[in-house]
Amino acid sequence: MRRLLIAVPFLWLLALFIVPFAIVFKISLSDLAVAIPPYTPTLDIAEGWAGLKAFFAELDFENYIWLTEDDLYWKAYLSSFKIAVISTLLTLLVGYPIAYGIARAPQEWRAMLFMLVILPFWTSFLIRVYSWMGILSQEGYLNQVLLWIGVINEPLIILNTNIAVYIGIVYTYLPFMILPIYAALEKLDISLLEAAEDLGCSRFSAFWLVTVPLSKQGIIAGSFLVFIPTIGEFVIPSLLGGSRTLMIGKVLWEEFFSNRDWPVASAVAVVLLLILIIPIVLFQRNEQKQREANQ
Amino acid sequence: MALDVFAPWDDPNAKPLIQFQNVTKRFGDFTAIDDLTVDIFEKEFFALLGPSGCGKTTMMRMLAGFETPTEGKILLAGQDIGAVPPNKRAVNMMFQSYALFPHLSIWENIAFGLKRDKMPKDQIGERVEEMLRLTRLEKFARRKPHQISGGQRQRVALARSLAKAPKLLLLDEPLGALDKKLRQETQFELMDIQETTGTTFVIVTHDQEEAMTVASRVAVMDHGKIIQVSTPDVIYEAPNSTYVADFIGDVNLISGKADPQGDKLHMHWAEGQPAVVGSPLDGATKGQDVHYAIRPEKVSISAEKPENAANAIQGEVHDIAYLGNISTYHVQLPGGQIIKAQSANNRRISRRAFTWEDKVWLSWTDTAGVFLER
Ligand SMILES: Nc1ncnc2c1ncn2[C@@H]1O[C@H](COP(=O)(O)OP(=O)(O)O)[C@@H](O)[C@H]1O
Ligand SMILES: [Mg+2]
Numbered sequence: 001m002r003r004l005l006i007a008v009p010f011l012w013l014l015a016l017f018i019v020p021f022a023i024v025f026k027i028s029l030s031d032l033a034v035a036i037p038p039y040t041p042t043l044d045i046a047e048g049w050a051g052l053k054a055f056f057a058e059l060d061f062e063n064y065i066w067l068t069e070d071d072l073y074w075k076a077y078l079s080s081f082k083i084a085v086i087s088t089l090l091t092l093l094v095g096y097p098i099a100y101g102i103a104r105a106p107q108e109w110r111a112m113l114f115m116l117v118i119l120p121f122w123t124s125f126l127i128r129v130y131s132w133m134g135i136l137s138q139e140g141y142l143n144q145v146l147l148w149i150g151v152i153n154e155p156l157i158i159l160n161t162n163i164a165v166y167i168g169i170v171y172t173y174l175p176f177m178i179l180p181i182y183a184a185l186e187k188l189d190i191s192l193l194e195a196a197e198d199l200g201c202s203r204f205s206a207f208w209l210v211t212v213p214l215s216k217q218g219i220i221a222g223s224f225l226v227f228i229p230t231i232g233e234f235v236i237p238s239l240l241g242g243s244r245t246l247m248i249g250k251v252l253w254e255e256f257f258s259n260r261d262w263p264v265a266s267a268v269a270v271v272l273l274l275i276l277i278i279p280i281v282l283f284q285r286n287e288q289k290q291r292e293a294n295q
Numbered sequence: 296m297a298l299d300v301f302a303p304w305d306d307p308n309a310k311p312l313i314q315f316q317n318v319t320k321r322f323g324d325f326t327a328i329d330d331l332t333v334d335i336f337e338k339e340f341f342a343l344l345g346p347s348g349c350g351k352t353t354m355m356r357m358l359a360g361f362e363t364p365t366e367g368k369i370l371l372a373g374q375d376i377g378a379v380p381p382n383k384r385a386v387n388m389m390f391q392s393y394a395l396f397p398h399l400s401i402w403e404n405i406a407f408g409l410k411r412d413k414m415p416k417d418q419i420g421e422r423v424e425e426m427l428r429l430t431r432l433e434k435f436a437r438r439k440p441h442q443i444s445g446g447q448r449q450r451v452a453l454a455r456s457l458a459k460a461p462k463l464l465l466l467d468e469p470l471g472a473l474d475k476k477l478r479q480e481t482q483f484e485l486m487d488i489q490e491t492t493g494t495t496f497v498i499v500t501h502d503q504e505e506a507m508t509v510a511s512r513v514a515v516m517d518h519g520k521i522i523q524v525s526t527p528d529v530i531y532e533a534p535n536s537t538y539v540a541d542f543i544g545d546v547n548l549i550s551g552k553a554d555p556q557g558d559k560l561h562m563h564w565a566e567g568q569p570a571v572v573g574s575p576l577d578g579a580t581k582g583q584d585v586h587y588a589i590r591p592e593k594v595s596i597s598a599e600k601p602e603n604a605a606n607a608i609q610g611e612v613h614d615i616a617y618l619g620n621i622s623t624y625h626v627q628l629p630g631g632q633i634i635k636a637q638s639a640n641n642r643r644i645s646r647r648a649f650t651w652e653d654k655v656w657l658s659w660t661d662t663a664g665v666f667l668e669r
Contacts, residue, residue, distance in 0.1 A: 189394065191392050194359075195390055196359075198386075198388050199412055199455070199459065200382045200408050200411030200412055205411070210396060216398075279500045
């Protein structure tokens with residue numbers, strides 16, 4: 001019984017990660033073919049040992065070599081990385097004050113403020129991104145309001161640019177930044193800030209010397225929670241970004257569905273996963289450290 | 296030649312370091328400090344003593360600058376400090392929770408305040424080393440607060456608040472978290488440090504023994520008011536009210552009607568019992584309600600009626616509390632009232648002179664207790 005319980009997460013991992021990954025990895029080693037499925041070889045169990053040998057003989061790393069030859073791919077990886085870094089910083093900039101505000105709000109307000117942060121999750125993600133199109137387009141609400149106030153004379157072009165992508169990402173991932181930072185700030189003992197002031201800090205320097213370092217774990221956790229999914233983000237850049245917005249998620253989608261080149265698309269996906277392992281491991285380490293600090 | 300005792304509060308020319316002038320502090324419509332006036336002098340070790348919620352922490356926080364008085368003024372060295380923010384006051388506080396910075400090492404915690412003063416690096420180093428030596432923490436300088444014991448943490452908090460050599464150091468229940476033995480050791484350590492540094496200490500405690508041990512003067516508080524301020528011996532021997540007498544140590548309280556007779560005051564307190572005789576109470580008139588307070592250790596217990604004792608009453612042993620070095624006898628008087636008498640156990644327990652339900656005599660001199668008006 002006990003063994004069975006321990007086995008559950010492993011089976012879960014096996015079924016939902018290892019097996020799909022093995023399939024994708026195998027496809028990435030295959031060749032493109034005009035067939036269904038659109039790649040060769042496929043394993044034919046009926047031919048037995050010889051079939052298996054022939055199957056493995058046909059697998060190679062061609063597609064990975066191809067990724068290094070066409071500069072589209074590394075540019076897309078790099079651009080995704082850049083967009084993810086910038087959006088993470090922007091999300092932090094917006095999320096920290098919100099988390100701080102909630103943590104300092106009177107106890108009886110906090111639950112309600114929290115609800116407001118999480119509320120958008122109750123509607124479909126796609127609908128919310130579409131509504132940003134309505135806000136940001138040239139005839140959109142934002143431009144209408146700005147024109148009406150008279151801040152601008154010509155409508156701003158925001159939709160289909162990287163700016164729209166940043167807005168979309170910050171909006172979508174904000175709760176992931178707010179929650180861990182809030183958790184860190186909520187634990188912070190007010191008397192530490194008073195002690196800092198007592199020892200000669202201004203309010204502002206007490207914030208930098210005490211509040212920020214003590215919420216570091218939350219900042220790191222939140223940043224990874226935003227950064228990791230943003231790198232592979234597909235929906236936001238394709239709906240809000242323009243033709244010049246280059247992100248690896250978009251490239252992946254095009255390889256799969258426009259070019260129907262499953263092997264190359266799989267290779268792109270495997271490389272993306274390998275790249276993401278680094279921040280995921282760092283994130284795990286941070287979590288581990290936090291758990292140890294809490295003990 | 297008179298002995299040179301430290302008693303600036305008796306010197307009309309002494310300038311107080313801190314003056315509370317009719318200070319009132321309200322939170323909403325709750326009055327935490329009620330029209331309080333008191334002077335604290337330089338180099339004093341001043342203890343605030345009182346039950347939980349009587350406003351001790353609030354007084355400290357007003358001194359540190361975290362709260363401002365609703366009414367009245369607080370002067371530090373003659374200057375009104377009402378508008379001075381905490382980071383600009385020459386006052387440091389040792390917090391009840393220690394409030395050590397968990398992300399900084401012990402060394403950095405102690406250096407924290409010095410760095411804010413933009414002190415040169417080598418001087419900071421020297422000062423921190425000095426503080427580490429003073430609090431015997433040299434070995435732990437590199438550790439983080441969670442890597443040391445409660446007693447060590449408490450010393451770090453002390454070192455950190457002393458590092459800036461404040462004019463005034465506030466200690467809010469500094470020893471609350473320590474066990475009894477460590478607490479006693481630390482009390483003496485605190486007194487040593489206070490003497491070597493010459494800093495004025497204001498300490499908050501709800502432990503009367505602690506206040507008596509460390510303080511030059513004790514202020515007994517209740518509901519935002521100071522009931523009595525005096526040296527520990529005066530507080531103990533000559534409390535000004537039954538509240539103070541009862542709060543500090545163990546006491547027997549008897550109520551009755553005053554009857555001044557010559558240079559003594561008599562008090563009639565029960566039918567058929569002799570009047571209690573003691574030193575007079577200023578302004579007491581015949582028939583006025585008064586109280587008599589006497590400490591259990593000043594009441595003698597004997598089998599025979601003692602000759603020429605000013606006060607002697609007979610009763611029956613109701614209960615005996617054996618405390619090792621001393622025993623407290625609870626003696627019931629005919630009217631039902633219990634009087635406690637303490638005696639040293641200078642014999643083994645099996646050879647104790649009195650036991651339950653023995654008839655005994657309680658006696659004390661006419662200067663052993665005090666009459667109180669309220
Ligand atoms: N910020 C505050 N708001 C409202 N009431 C407070 C506040 N601070 C203290 N009090 C009240 O003032 C009273 C005195 O508190 P405090 O000075 O902390 O007492 P002590 O330290 O003697 O236990 C308490 O009844 C407490 O509830
Ligand atoms: Mg308190």
